[in-house]
Amino acid sequence: MRIVYTSFRGLFSDSPRAVYEALAARGDDVTHTWLTAPVAEDAFPAEVETIPFGGSESIAALEAADVVVSNDHVPLDWEKRPGAFYLQTWHGTPLKRIHNDVLWAPEGRLAYLEHDIARWDAMLSPNPYSTARFRQAFGYRGPVHETGYPRNDLLSSPERDTVRARVRAGLGIDEGTRVVLYTPTWRDDLVFEGTGERDFDFPVDLADFTDRLGKDHVLLLRLHNMVSDRLEWVEGMPVRDVSSYPDIRDLYLAADLLVTDYSSTMFDFAITGKPILLFTYDLDEYRDRLRGFYVDIGELAPGPLLSTSRELVDAVADLDTVAAAHADRYRAFQETYTALEDGHATDRVLDLFFPPGGPAGADPTTREGDDSAHR
Structure with missing residues (x-):
């Protein structure tokens, strides 16, 4: 065969x-x-x-x-x-x-x-x-x-802690560092109407992220494969590009929380039980013109909707409080979407x-x- x-x-x-x-x-x-x-x-x-x-x-x-x-x-x-x-x-x-x-x-x-x-x-x-x-x-x-x-399956595997340690070691991240995995989805206009140049605008205020959260936080950027070549990297940026990392499953295990927008990564990451923040800075544009949603994201979301970079950094800084406030929504999200992920x-x-x-x-x-x- x-x-x-x-x-x-x-x-x-x-x-x-x-x-x-x-x-x-x-x-x-x-x-x-x-x-x-x-x-x-x-x-x-x-x-x-x-x-x-x-x-x-x-x-x-x-x-x-x-x-x-x-x-x-x-x-x-x-x-x-x-x-x-x-x-x-x-x-x-x-x-x-x-x-x-x-x-x-x-x-x-x-x-x-x-x-x-x-x-x-x-x-x-x-x-x-x-x-x-x-x-x-x-x-x-x-x-x-x-x-x-x-x-x-790997996210529920007995090997998940071993994989987490291996991936973090390979990325040079010690266990005391909080890993923030950022997985924005792609924008149709950027792909189909863009210039083809490096025209992805990074929406996180990296200076604020670094100044307020310190060196014990690291931001991993995983761009969608449709736009993974669209960001212009500047030397010294306090973010690591893991867009070419072979398999995102490993990154889910290595991370301590997920930041996304409208990506399906939130459904997979919820299997881990770790916090999820939604950075929805262009919500009206994406919902009403570019793509649209099947359900109201405000009702579905397992975490808060954050419209500015400052709100995002605030939420990361006070993550335990934010996660506790959304615990019931998170459990309902898991019951609806991850029941088969055993x-x-x-x-x-x-x-x-x-x-x-x-x-x-x-x-x-x-x-x-x-x-x-x-x-």
Whole structure:
């Protein structure tokens, strides 16, 4: 059996990585091939067969595959061969509108992505809320399996403390330092209407952050892969760029709190139980013009909405008080969105699609329609 994996168009990360590692550890007679981006080649294990994403070789690999595992659209001109199986894991619980539900998109972009949706044979979902949004946004009528996300198993793993220590040591951060992980989402206008130059404006007042919080706080910036090359770095900036770090799961464990805006990272990070702050400095613009939301972020948020950098630094400085004030909302958030994230999502996915000694593919008992999800 030949399995081709792709994550964010060339990274070694996310749920495809978790599925690959579990299958590789099981030792089945499988040829595993990853599509890679040049910036990520060093992250792949030496034993992994890799092919550059986007070229003729990658198209040939996709067309020869028995199984394709992807966490995003594969925007390449390829034909899935008869009998092949395409598992779409997707990559987050959607707060912001996606695909057909967005308020604005460049002409032709959505139609182009429809070609990939038509290839999907099954899809994973992290919760019932997401299942409904996926069906609506993608117009997808095939099987959706509520398994939780394989990528998140590590966050509940007995190894999580060991991983935390290893990652912090690798980043040169001692255990006495509070790590603030900042994960802003991307802005559609910056990607589709921007100049292509380094035009991402960093919204945190770094001087204030450093002056008021001191050297026992470090800010890690994880830009979305759509804009990870858009920030102009100035020597001496008191922030570390971890946008190219291979897998964000490690950073969740290394961090002591998350700062985000409208990113799905809040749903994953909530599994850790650590505080979440929402820096929503452009809330009106993002909600009313750029993307829109499926739900009222003010009602959903597991932490406070902060509109200025000063408010953000205030909240970090008084984190224990802020976290306690939002504890009930946080627990409700976890109950709604992370109930399936129990550390065994990968096991459920392998049982469904890769049973030992059996053919890969969808559970034949799964019915089409909204009641098809596995809970």
